[in-house]
Amino acid sequence: MDDQCRVLAAALETLGDVFYVYDADGRLAYWNARLNELFGLTDSELSGTDPTEFFVADDRPAVEAAIEEVFDSGQATVEARAETTEGVVTFELSGRLLTADDGTVQGFSGVGRDITDRREREWHLKRQNERLTEFADLLAHDLRTPLAVTSGHLELAARELSPDRIEAARDGLGRLEAIIDDMRTATKEGTLAADKRTINIADVATTAWAHVETDSAVLEPPPSVLVEADAKRLLRLFENVFANAVTHGPERDERASGEERDGDATGITVRVVPTPDGFAVEDDGRGIDPDDREWVFEPGASRAADGTGFGLYIVRTIAEAHGWTVRATAGEHDGARFEFDVDADTAC
Missing domain, CATH: 1.10.287 (Helix Hairpins)
Structure with missing residues (x-):
């Protein structure tokens, strides 16, 4: 065994996960010491073992199906439970086909993660x-x-x-x-959020705007941003953010005393913008005091006479249900801005 092989073997022994190699007949050919520890078996007892022998009877059919999938398509992943020296463990098992240079199937390898x-x-x-x-x-x-x-x-x-x-x-x-x-x-x-699919937020934002009483407020045409999300929940998220912008924007007399833009002194403008981590929704209304930017997401936080105080709380719960985060900051025109950080794998 050369030095590189020794280093590789030593590295596999340090894994907290189980590493395994099965031959073309589906028999255990190589493994790391973690497998010995979990099942209290010697090398001679493990050698040649069938993959299904490690797992509870109810999960063996799923393991067998995954092995067939590896040989058919080249890879597979499955979950299965096993009685171990550390109690019942649920494993996430991976498998990838091993082939020689001439394409001959030599078996498969994988990792069992607790x-x-x-x-x-x-x-x-x-x-x-x-x-x-x-x-x-x-x-x-x-x-x-x-x-x-x-x-x-x-x-x-x-x-x-x-x-x-x-x-x-x-x-x-x-x-x-x-x-x-x-x-x-x-x-x-x-x-x-379990019912996720690829969604263009431009479509959802446009639909949500039509559902909200926007008075004289204006939504700029939203950009195309793709996310993995639950469509109904994302629609509710935009509805609540838009309703918040309209409800807490300046009153007519407040806007009239400020800067006139395009001859309209009453409406606010709402924008959806892409960000490096996802997207943001901002307006040019009165904004949120820096001291209140965390408080506004709490239930009952509304100061509007007709508000329930749940609007932005629901926005945060929907975001967190998707594994996202949301924070309130200042917009480009000093209004409110809500930034949604989306998992890097779900935004493009």
């Missing part, structure tokens, strides 16, 4: 999200019952009381309904 903790965290997160959704649904149900009763009494009382007082009470009930709806949305959108 993903037990990761899968357990994902399971607990899923259960937590399910419980949170159940709680929100229960709370919404319990709140809507007295709201319905109160609304009925208001209709009867409207015949005797001041119309202004009745309308104020109706507004209050309407605000409670909006809070309930946003609360349920926040819990649902906070779950992991």
